[in-house]
Amino acid sequence: MLHIPRWKAAVIIIASLAGILFAAPNLLPRQMADQLPTWLPHQQISLGLDLQGGSHLLLEVDTGAITRERIANLQDTVRTAFRQPQIGYTDLAAGAESVTFTLREPGRAEEARRLLRAADADVEIVVEAGGKVLLRYPERVLNDIRRAAVDQSIEIVRRRVDETGTKEPSIQRQGTDRILLQLPGVDDPERMKQLLGRTAKMTFRLVDMNASLEDARRGRLPPGTELLPSEDREGGQQRSYVVQRRALVSGDMLTDARAATNPQTGEWVVNFRFDSTGSRRFGDVTKANVGKLFAIVLDNKVISAPVIREPILGGSGQISGSFTPQSANDLALLLRAGALPAPLNVLEERTVGPDLGSDSIRSGTIACIVGYLLICLLMIVGYGFFGLIANIALLMNLIITLAVMSALQATLTLPGIAGLVLGLAMAVDANVLIYERMREEIANGRTPFSAADAGFSRAFITILDSNLTTLIAAVLLYIFGSGPMRGFAVTLSIGIIASMFTAISLTRLLVVSWLRWARPAQLPL
Amino acid sequence: MFKPIRIVKKVPNVDFFRFHKLCFALSAFMCIASVVSLATLGLNFGVDFAGGILIEARTPAAADLADMRTRINNLDLGDVALQEFGSNRDVLIRIERQGAGEKEEMAAVAKVRDALGAGVEYRRVEVVGPKVGAELIRGGILAVTLSLAGIMAYMAVRFGWRAGLSGVIAILHDCLTTVGFFSITQAQFDLNVLAAVVTIAGFSINDTVVIDDRIRENLRKYKSMDFRDLINRSVNETMARTVVTNGLVFLAVVSLLILGGPVLFGFSMAMTWGVVLGTYSTIYVAAPLEWYLAGRGSHHRHPPGDEAPAAATP
Numbered sequence: 001m002l003h004i005p006r007w008k009a010a011v012i013i014i015a016s017l018a019g020i021l022f023a024a025p026n027l028l029p030r031q032m033a034d035q036l037p038t039w040l041p042h043q044q045i046s047l048g049l050d051l052q053g054g055s056h057l058l059l060e061v062d063t064g065a066i067t068r069e070r071i072a073n074l075q076d077t078v079r080t081a082f083r084q085p086q087i088g089y090t091d092l093a094a095g096a097e098s099v100t101f102t103l104r105e106p107g108r109a110e111e112a113r114r115l116l117r118a119a120d121a122d123v124e125i126v127v128e129a130g131g132k133v134l135l136r137y138p139e140r141v142l143n144d145i146r147r148a149a150v151d152q153s154i155e156i157v158r159r160r161v162d163e164t165g166t167k168e169p170s171i172q173r174q175g176t177d178r179i180l181l182q183l184p185g186v187d188d189p190e191r192m193k194q195l196l197g198r199t200a201k202m203t204f205r206l207v208d209m210n211a212s213l214e215d216a217r218r219g220r221l222p223p224g225t226e227l228l229p230s231e232d233r234e235g236g237q238q239r240s241y242v243v244q245r246r247a248l249v250s251g252d253m254l255t256d257a258r259a260a261t262n263p264q265t266g267e268w269v270v271n272f273r274f275d276s277t278g279s280r281r282f283g284d285v286t287k288a289n290v291g292k293l294f295a296i297v298l299d300n301k302v303i304s305a306p307v308i309r310e311p312i313l314g315g316s317g318q319i320s321g322s323f324t325p326q327s328a329n330d331l332a333l334l335l336r337a338g339a340l341p342a343p344l345n346v347l348e349e350r351t352v353g354p355d356l357g358s359d360s361i362r363s364g365t366i367a368c369i370v371g372y373l374l375i376c377l378l379m380i381v382g383y384g385f386f387g388l389i390a391n392i393a394l395l396m397n398l399i400i401t402l403a404v405m406s407a408l409q410a411t412l413t414l415p416g417i418a419g420l421v422l423g424l425a426m427a428v429d430a431n432v433l434i435y436e437r438m439r440e441e442i443a444n445g446r447t448p449f450s451a452a453d454a455g456f457s458r459a460f461i462t463i464l465d466s467n468l469t470t471l472i473a474a475v476l477l478y479i480f481g482s483g484p485m486r487g488f489a490v491t492l493s494i495g496i497i498a499s500m501f502t503a504i505s506l507t508r509l510l511v512v513s514w515l516r517w518a519r520p521a522q523l524p525l
Numbered sequence: 526m527f528k529p530i531r532i533v534k535k536v537p538n539v540d541f542f543r544f545h546k547l548c549f550a551l552s553a554f555m556c557i558a559s560v561v562s563l564a565t566l567g568l569n570f571g572v573d574f575a576g577g578i579l580i581e582a583r584t585p586a587a588a589d590l591a592d593m594r595t596r597i598n599n600l601d602l603g604d605v606a607l608q609e610f611g612s613n614r615d616v617l618i619r620i621e622r623q624g625a626g627e628k629e630e631m632a633a634v635a636k637v638r639d640a641l642g643a644g645v646e647y648r649r650v651e652v653v654g655p656k657v658g659a660e661l662i663r664g665g666i667l668a669v670t671l672s673l674a675g676i677m678a679y680m681a682v683r684f685g686w687r688a689g690l691s692g693v694i695a696i697l698h699d700c701l702t703t704v705g706f707f708s709i710t711q712a713q714f715d716l717n718v719l720a721a722v723v724t725i726a727g728f729s730i731n732d733t734v735v736i737d738d739r740i741r742e743n744l745r746k747y748k749s750m751d752f753r754d755l756i757n758r759s760v761n762e763t764m765a766r767t768v769v770t771n772g773l774v775f776l777a778v779v780s781l782l783i784l785g786g787p788v789l790f791g792f793s794m795a796m797t798w799g800v801v802l803g804t805y806s807t808i809y810v811a812a813p814l815e816w817y818l819a820g821r822g823s824h825h826r827h828p829p830g831d832e833a834p835a836a837a838t839p
Contacts, residue, residue, distance in 0.1 A: 058657060060656075187647065190634075190638065193631060345627045345628065346627060346631050347627050347654045348652065348657045349634070349650065352649050355646070359786065363784060363785055363786030363789065364785060364786065364789055367781045367783075367784035367785040367786075367789065370780045370784055371778070372777070374773075374780060375777055381529070382529055384529040387529065414789065415720045418720060418796070421796075422724050422727060425728065425774040425777065428770060428773050429774075432769045433770075439531075443536075462735055462739075465737075466731045466734040466738070469676055469679050469680065469734050472672075472675040473727055473730070476668065476671045476672040477668050477672050480664065480667050480668035480672075481665070482660075482664045482668075484717060484720050485665070488723070488724070492727070524529070525529060
């Protein structure tokens with residue numbers, strides 16, 4: 001039946017107008033679009049980094065390092081827990097996922113278990129015959145630890161990126177242990193990679209001045225200490241210190257850090273300030289250890305080891321080392337932003353310079369417009385007046401696709417443009433299917449009205465089947481694909497849905513209205 | 526308004542089955558050649574899949590490739606390839622995957638930047654570590670396989686399993702020969718090419734569905750017609766649409782090919798090839814295959830009781 005209810009016509013017109021309204025902001029320059037009143041649609045399609053230029057970094061949080069650290073800490077927990085009640089043990093060793101030791105008196109196993117439980121509630125304790133004990137973390141606890149580490153890493157990455165003044169960065173979690181960092185407009189991510197490549201864990205620890213470096217190099221260290229290299233060189237050899245494992249104060253107690261030059265020497269230094277807990281602890285420690293060396297350790301390297309000349313009570317201090325202006329500023333930035341819970345690895349980098357991005361947009365756009373105009377022209381050549389109607393539908397198809405992409409804030413990438421082209425091809429096909437069907441029906445001797453009606457209703461089934469087939473493929477590609485394939489799938493899916501609307505509703509509305517108005521004796525096909 | 530120009534004036538009457546054996550042989554040959562080439566030569570994977578470094582650099586004056594090559598070779602980074610890209614100031618540098626892992630990969634980029642010195646504009650830098658490369662291959666294969674399975678399931682529900690199976694075989698034929706083409710020519714195979722392969726599959730299936738839809742309609746209309754004639758008739762009846770749509774899309778992708786610039790070139794190339802191949806495979810692979818699957822010896826349209834599923838009404 002060639003009758004379209006009034007409400008249906010209204011819905012079609014409203015949907016088309018809404019499409020125009022939502023797509024319109026894309027015609028304006030960015031600044032103007034941002035200034036539009038909030039009740040008007042003002043969102044523009046965001047361009048992928050391949051089109052606008054920028055840097056894409058895929059980071060992986062080394063969660064293995066965290067679990068290893070937890071296991072190492074567990075070893076210390078055993079030592080401290082058994083020190084006071086004097087529970088004897090032998091063969092204390094840390095493996096990849098567990099800590100093992102053997103109790104000297106297997107009879108005190110229950111007491112040992114109670115002490116360990118009190119020291120660390122999460123740990124799983126397995127006591128075997130003969131006093132052999134195995135400590136490990138259940139998978140659930142390890143997963144929680146990993147998740148927390150990734151959450152914290154995202155936060156720290158965000159702070160570090162913000163500190164560098166990068167505009168509109170996007171930081172997303174990907175999978176279980178990955179972070180996707182997108183930095184529009186950044187064309188040299190080297191500095192960013194350097195900043196993110198450091199965990200920046202800073203601790204203040206005492207230097208063990210009684211230990212001999214010679215012994216330490218041979219691996220004989222006093223308990224609770226470790227040998228750490230320093231930045232300084234002494235007679236061509238890297239200088240090392242034996243420092244206590246226990247940190248007196250740590251970097252997370254800092255409230256501020258700034259790079260500055262020392263007015264006397266002209267050297268670059270980093271000034272820092274502790275929070276109240278940090279100041280108190282730092283004051284107490286320096287008071288008790290005047291005359292001794294204390295080491296400022298950053299990522300397991302001693303950056304300086306000054307002598308404590310007097311108690312430092314004000315809560316602020318200064319790190320000097322062999323800094324350049326850049327390295328002093330970077331260190332200050334890292335200290336302000338905080339330490340990463342685990343090292344980050346860069347798995348993938350994709351950087352597109354701003355020029356290449358705009359070149360690709362320009363040539364891509366020109367090519368699409370030429371292809372589009374060519375199709376429009378040939379539609380008129382092939383179908384005359386009906387071709388014109390199809391062109392209105394095709395234009396509307398493009399507008400609606402862009403409108404939906406703006407409203408969803410979908411990202412347009414280069415493969416996305418390819419998806420637009422395939423979507424356009426599907427839209428052309430829908431119109432061609434309708435018109436060819438009408439021609440067939442005319443050839444079968446039907447009247448204009450009946451041929452148009454049959455053309456629409458028969459072609460509808462074909463369009464539905466062919467579009468749904470492609471839509472299913474596109475949706476699956478989106479769900480399981482990655483990167484470029486997803487960009488392609490998004491624009492293709494939106495294009496197909498828009499094409500089903502424009503070909504079936506809009507073309508039909510226009511053709512039917514014209515038929516009712518003109519009442520032609522034969523279809524101009 | 527003027528009289529529209531019709532390319533296909535009336536329903537043609539071509540026997541598309543006449544050469545079907547020849548076409549089967551041709552397709553089989555292309556598929557086997559592709560498989561053999563994939564098994565022996567393999568694919569020239571781009572940085573996306575193989576891992577490694579790709580740098581597109583623009584030098585201030587015409588690039589001295591020999592000098593740049595020496596400088597980068599001095600870094601001892603393994604296989605390095607340099608080529609002009611677009612203009613004589615643009616150089617494409619490809620460096621093979623650095624053995625150990627991601628850290629070495631990133632360090633290598635920094636070294637190259639140092640070696641080339643200031644003044645060089647880095648238009649594009651892509652560094653893919655081994656972990657991501659392997660995942661992209663796995664993810665790509667998974668996504669394409671599942672999409673094909675989805676297409677087959679939908680077509681089986683709407684047109685019966687024969688149409689679903691022959692449709693998917695036709696797309697597999699298209700995908701395989703396209704990938705085979707990249708293997709034989711050893712052209713770079715990266716994520717964009719994979720996206721193009723998927724586009725080809727999408728376009729080809731669209732064609733197949735249109736003809737299957739007509740077969741389904743004709744099955745109801747001509748109850749006693751020989752299945753071979755019925756398929757042939759359906760292909761002929763949709764010929765006008767095939768010529769117009771495929772012709773238009775062909776023109777659109779050719780304009781993309783000519784004007785789209787070097788970045789879109791690989792994609793448009795694959796698309797152009799795909800439009801031709803998709804049209805061929807629909808008519809000469811999917812349609813005859815359906816006939817074979819229905820038991821071509823019989824003069825019945827297809828086994829009794831195997832009615833095509835009902836079409837939806839608008």
